[in-house]
Amino acid sequence: MSELILPAATLFRFNSGMLSLGLSDLGQEHAVRRLKDGEGSSIAFLVGHVTSSRYGLLKSLGAADGNPYAELYGSRVGARDGSAYPPIGELKAGWDEAAETLHAALDAVTDEEALAPDAAGFPIPDQTLRGRLTFVAWHESYHIGQIGILRTEMGYPSMRQMLYAAKNG
Amino acid sequence: MQNTLAAQLGFAKSVLHANVEGLGHEDSLTPLEPGGNNLNWVVGHLISAYDNLLSALGGEPVWSAEQGAPYKRGSDPVTAENAVAFDRLLSDFGTAHDRVLARLAAMSAEELAAPAPGSPTGNPNETLGSLAAVTVLHQAYHVGQTGLLRRVCGRAGAIR
Numbered sequence: 460m461s462e463l464i465l466p467a468a469t470l471f472r473f474n475s476g477m478l479s480l481g482l483s484d485l486g487q488e489h490a491v492r493r494l495k496d497g498e499g500s501s502i503a504f505l506v507g508h509v510t511s512s513r514y515g516l517l518k519s520l521g522a523a524d525g526n527p528y529a530e531l532y533g534s535r536v537g538a539r540d541g542s543a544y545p546p547i548g549e550l551k552a553g554w555d556e557a558a559e560t561l562h563a564a565l566d567a568v569t570d571e572e573a574l575a576p577d578a579a580g581f582p583i584p585d586q587t588l589r590g591r592l593t594f595v596a597w598h599e600s601y602h603i604g605q606i607g608i609l610r611t612e613m614g615y616p617s618m619r620q621m622l623y624a625a626k627n628g
Numbered sequence: 629m630q631n632t633l634a635a636q637l638g639f640a641k642s643v644l645h646a647n648v649e650g651l652g653h654e655d656s657l658t659p660l661e662p663g664g665n666n667l668n669w670v671v672g673h674l675i676s677a678y679d680n681l682l683s684a685l686g687g688e689p690v691w692s693a694e695q696g697a698p699y700k701r702g703s704d705p706v707t708a709e710n711a712v713a714f715d716r717l718l719s720d721f722g723t724a725h726d727r728v729l730a731r732l733a734a735m736s737a738e739e740l741a742a743p744a745p746g747s748p749t750g751n752p753n754e755t756l757g758s759l760a761a762v763t764v765l766h767q768a769y770h771v772g773q774t775g776l777l778r779r780v781c782g783r784a785g786a787i788r
Contacts, residue, residue, distance in 0.1 A: 465629075466629055466632040466633065466761055467632065469761060470636075470761070470764070470765060473765060494660070494776060494779060494780060498779070499776065499779045499785075500776070583635065583639075584635070585631075585635060589632075590635070593632050593635050593636060594635075594639065596636075597636045597639045597640075597764075597768050600764075600765050600768035600769050600772070601643065601768050601769070601771060601772035601775070601787075602772055603769060603772070604768060604769030604770055604771065604772030604773050605772040605773060605775060605776050607769060607773070608660060608665060608773040608776060609776070611664075611665075612660050612661045612664045612665070622749070623750070626750070
């Protein structure tokens with residue numbers, strides 16, 4: 460792996476593990492619950508959204524042909540009531556699979572590829588693959604934080620507590 | 629490394645500003661759920677995290693330990709009785725952000741590879757650089773929460 464993308468790759472790996480843990484104890488009813496007045500994002504939507512974002516990257520890295528999450532969770536799709544979403548266990552499995560593929564793809568990135576111009580057009584100064592990875596990793600963390608607060612507000616342990624529990628066996 | 633960290637912290641600052649646009653002190657005390665967390669605590673907690681990093685990096689924290697206590701990890705949501713004025717929080721966040729970026733820019737790779745005085749994740753090999761990276765993650769995570777808290781204040785999401 461190129462050292463140039465190491466900080467972003469580290470963040471991706473951390474996000475992979477943290478979100479997987481944060482979905483491991485979640486009931487379906489809570490996964491599709493939306494904020495006040497039944498509007499806004501549910502955990503299920505957010506998981507689909509960050510997985511869709513990962514598929515966008517995977518396509519750019521040549522590690523995926525399409526994005527099976529784009530229709531329900533793409534960047535221009537808003538949160539829905541959850542009736543069309545697959546069970547949260549299925550979404551977790553999809554996230555874990557995308558994580559494995561992404562980690563392998565990042566391991567193969569060279570310095571030259573990291574500094575190659577990126578055509579995605581994200582609103583960031585560094586218009587290279589490295590810049591895109593930096594932004595997408597941050598974007599994931601942003602949404603995982605939202606999942607974290609939705610969990611705790613519904614009475615689940617924080618993802619930080621989950622991490623410590625997993626670490627300490 | 630510093631450039632990547634600074635870019636990610638810059639994302640956090642920009643998105644935070646978008647998420648609090650038009651919100652006042654009363655809004656900042658609106659909980660996600662009754663008795664739950666609020667925007668005021670989250671923004672104060674972002675400052676508290678920056679101050680912890682500044683202390684580790686040899687910089688000057690924005691708050692005293694006493695000022696930061698209501699916003700430390702694990703503290704209860706702040707209330708009208710103990711919350712810092714929201715505009716003051718936003719100003720202090722900006723000061724802390726600028727100080728962190730200045731410290732990071734001034735440090736060499738060797739300095740960032742030095743052991744950190746502690747680790748919020750219990751990492752026995754925590755360096756100042758990895759501590760800064762953990763802080764980036766922490767800030768992104770909590771800035772994400774400000775997006776949801778904006779919506780409970782009745783405002784449309786600022787980030788789509």
